[in-house]
Amino acid sequence: xxxxxxxxxxxxxxxxxxxxxxxxxxxxxxxxxxxxxxxxxxxxxxxxxxxxxxxxxxxxxxxxxxxxxxxxxxxxxxxxxxxxxxxxxxxxxxxxxxxxxxxxxxxxxxxxxxxxxxxxxxxxxxxxxxxxxxxxxxxxxxxxxxxxxxxxxxxxxxxxxxxxxxxxxxxxxxxxxxxxxxxxxxxxxxxxxxxxxxxxxxxxxxxxxxxxxxxxxxxxxxxxxxxxxxxxxxxxxxxxxxxxxxxxxxxxxxxxxxxxxxxxxxxxxxxxxxxxxxxxxxxxxxxxxxxxxxxx
Numbered sequence: 001x002x003x004x005x006x007x008x009x010x011x012x013x014x015x016x017x018x019x020x021x022x023x024x025x026x027x028x029x030x031x032x033x034x035x036x037x038x039x040x041x042x043x044x045x046x047x048x049x050x051x052x053x054x055x056x057x058x059x060x061x062x063x064x065x066x067x068x069x070x071x072x073x074x075x076x077x078x079x080x081x082x083x084x085x086x087x088x089x090x091x092x093x094x095x096x097x098x099x100x101x102x103x104x105x106x107x108x109x110x111x112x113x114x115x116x117x118x119x120x121x122x123x124x125x126x127x128x129x130x131x132x133x134x135x136x137x138x139x140x141x142x143x144x145x146x147x148x149x150x151x152x153x154x155x156x157x158x159x160x161x162x163x164x165x166x167x168x169x170x171x172x173x174x175x176x177x178x179x180x181x182x183x184x185x186x187x188x189x190x191x192x193x194x195x196x197x198x199x200x201x202x203x204x205x206x207x208x209x210x211x212x213x214x215x216x217x218x219x220x221x222x223x224x225x226x227x228x229x230x231x232x233x234x235x236x237x238x239x240x241x242x243x244x245x246x247x248x249x250x251x252x253x254x255x256x257x258x259x260x261x262x263x264x265x266x267x268x269x270x271x272x273x274x275x276x277x278x279x280x281x282x283x284x285x286x287x288x289x290x291x292x293x294x295x296x
Contacts (some may be wrong), residue, residue, distance in 0.1 A: 029118065037176075038176070042176075047068060057242075059243070063281060064137040070084065072249075080111045093159070101138075102139040107132075107154075112125050112126075112127070126168040130165035131162075133159075166183060175209050184202045184203075184206040199226070201223070212243070237254045249285075252274040254291075
């Protein structure tokens with residue numbers, strides 16, 4: 001299994017926010033925002049800085065600004081959220097800073113455990129305990145950990161814990177949007193990498209139960225791109241773009257789908273649209289987009 005790809009997919013499953021706008025970075029304060037996944041009586045609160053960093057990353061698609069906002073949220077919050085540390089682990093992964101990645105993976109699990117054992121939020125506690133164990137498993141099989149095959153037994157033990165905690169979260173509320181977003185992306189990954197589940201199962205979760213829409217619809221588009229109709233993939237990515245119209249990663253995804261449809265001129269336009277915002281993206285992703293664009 002490709003550990004790098006597995007970690008990146010999980011990062012994208014750690015959702016975004018539906019806030020109307022993110023303030024200037026210097027004005028971010030520690031406060032609490034409306035739940036980005038749920039509404040009504042089911043809604044929770046989330047640290048504003050973390051919520052805004054997630055929106056900056058997954059809706060706007062600006063990695064550098066999201067990193068700065070997330071660091072400030074970590075330093076100013078009075079109520080740690082496991083989501084904060086999971087995202088910090090993602091940036092450490094992008095930096096190939098495995099020591100920091102391990103630290104934040106463990107911190108994700110620890111903060112989530114407190115949510116669970118205190119009774120504050122057992123669903124999110126179990127969900128992010130699963131995420132924490134996953135991140136720790138990714139570290140164990142990395143070159144900085146025990147590698148493969150040496151780290152495999154410990155990693156598999158952690159993976160068992162991942163699914164145990166996901167099952168506990170599902171028992172609390174199988175229709176929870178945040179849970180279905182993360183498990184939907186994980187199931188899509190498993191469909192791609194090891195064919196353990198049907199992509200239809202992931203599509204159902206992402207399309208019918210997950211939120212926010214611009215991130216769940218991205219997953220639907222990815223699923224159809226790899227396992228189904230390119231027309232359905234295009235429909236899903238267009239719906240995602242309606243909610244996140246400037247996101248360069250959605251431009252990139254649409255470019256790939258158009259290329260598969262043989263619409264090369266239109267595909268070039270969206271590759272170029274993504275590259276026009278390359279300052280927002282990690283260097284490795286820019287390199288990949290540039291490589292694919294050069295082949296058209």
